[in-house]
Amino acid sequence: MLEINLKFSQIEQQIYQIEMHQRGCPILDNSGKTTIIASGSLVQNYTECSECHCDYEGNLYCKSIGCPFLNCAYPLPPLPGQCCPQCGKRCLFNGRFYESGEHFSPKTCTYCLCKDGRVECSFKFPTHCPRLDCRDQELPPGECCPVCSNIDHCRFKSCSPNATCQSGKYSAVCRCKEGFFGDGQDCYDIDECLMKDNTNIEKKGKCGRGTFCINLPGSFLCKCLPGFSPILDDKTENGTKSCFDLRKSIN
Numbered sequence: 001m002l003e004i005n006l007k008f009s010q011i012e013q014q015i016y017q018i019e020m021h022q023r024g025c026p027i028l029d030n031s032g033k034t035t036i037i038a039s040g041s042l043v044q045n046y047t048e049c050s051e052c053h054c055d056y057e058g059n060l061y062c063k064s065i066g067c068p069f070l071n072c073a074y075p076l077p078p079l080p081g082q083c084c085p086q087c088g089k090r091c092l093f094n095g096r097f098y099e100s101g102e103h104f105s106p107k108t109c110t111y112c113l114c115k116d117g118r119v120e121c122s123f124k125f126p127t128h129c130p131r132l133d134c135r136d137q138e139l140p141p142g143e144c145c146p147v148c149s150n151i152d153h154c155r156f157k158s159c160s161p162n163a164t165c166q167s168g169k170y171s172a173v174c175r176c177k178e179g180f181f182g183d184g185q186d187c188y189d190i191d192e193c194l195m196k197d198n199t200n201i202e203k204k205g206k207c208g209r210g211t212f213c214i215n216l217p218g219s220f221l222c223k224c225l226p227g228f229s230p231i232l233d234d235k236t237e238n239g240t241k242s243c244f245d246l247r248k249s250i251n
Contacts, residue, residue: 024036024037024038024039024054024058025037025039025052025054025058025059025060026060027043027045027052027054027060028045029045037052037054038054039054039055039056039057039058040054040055040056041053041054044065045062049064049065049083050062050063050064050065051063051064051065063215064189064217065083065084065189065191066189066190066191066192066193066194066215067083067084067085067181067188067189067190067191068084068190068191068194069181069190070085070086070087070181071087072087072088072099072100072101073099073101073102073183074088074099074100074101074102074183075087075088075101075181075182075183075186075188076088076100076101076116077186084188085182085186085188087100088100088101088114088115088116088117089116089117090114090117091114091115091117091118091119093106093112093114093119094106098114098119099114100114100115100116100117101113101114101115101183102114105142105143106121108142108143108144109123109124109125109144110122110123110124111123111124124144124145129144129145129146130145132146132147132148134148134149134151136148136149136150136151137149138170140170140171143170147170147171149169149170152167152172153167153168153170153171153172154166154167154172156172157171157172157173157174158174158185159174159184159185160174160176160180160182160184160185160186160187161187162176162177162180162187162189162217162218163175163176163177163180163182163184163185163187164177177218178218179192179217179218179219180218189215189217189218190218191215192206192213192215192219192220193206193213193214193215193220194215206220206222206238207220207222207238207239207241208222208240208241208242208243209242209243210224210225210228210242210243210244210245211223211224211225211228211239211240211241211242211243212225219238220238221238221239222238222239222240222241223239223240224240224243225243227245227246227247228243228244228245228246229243229244229246230242230243231243231244
């Protein structure tokens with residue numbers, strides 16, 4: 001009788017797992033249409049730049065996709081169907097190299113832009129300068145149009161929500177906050193956990209032994225691996241830096 005009850009319980013468990021697997025989770029696919037992903041699966045949704053996991057209860061858990069850090073000041077926007085930017089090609093102009101996305105002025109009233117290996121220039125006549133609603137005006141060195149002086153230029157600058165604005169004498173500059181990179185108008189989350197083996201982060205100085213790394217927007221979190229416990233005096237603002245193996249402490 002006990003054996004029959006055990007088999008019946010196993011059958012019930014198998015039926016439950018099948019039902020949970022068939023339940024799935026609704027999600028927007030990369031074309032913007034609603035689709036159902038199977039329970040227990042992990043998918044990347046490039047429409048919203050997120051990675052989503054569907055559990056066996058039909059609940060969907062998503063987190064934003066982080067990007068590898070790029071060592072270029074003006075990364076190109078992500079291509080269609082992608083979430084991370086890439087560095088563009090440099091431009092050679094009058095014997096000098098310029099980074100993709102860099103603006104420069106080879107002579108007065110001439111404005112050029114390096115755009116992924118190509119240089120685009122335009123000439124601005126002084127009569128085409130914008131009208132300024134301020135009393136104090138100055139002409140910056142090498143510029144064609146005057147600008148307002150003694151004002152907060154950040155009022156007229158559009159920065160990314162993940163950037164801060166720094167106002168200078170003639171203009172304002174957007175700079176991405178710590179944990180993000182980009183040109184200040186577009187800032188992308190750096191995935192501090194990107195490695196071939198996510199459990200071996202100590203090579204990057206982020207998380208220590210016996211831990212794994214969780215990427216967060218603008219930051220990261222270190223947590224102990226299963227079977228490990230945190231070292232009490234080795235905690236940081238990013239969680240536990242190192243964890244010890246409980247099995248070794250028992251032995």
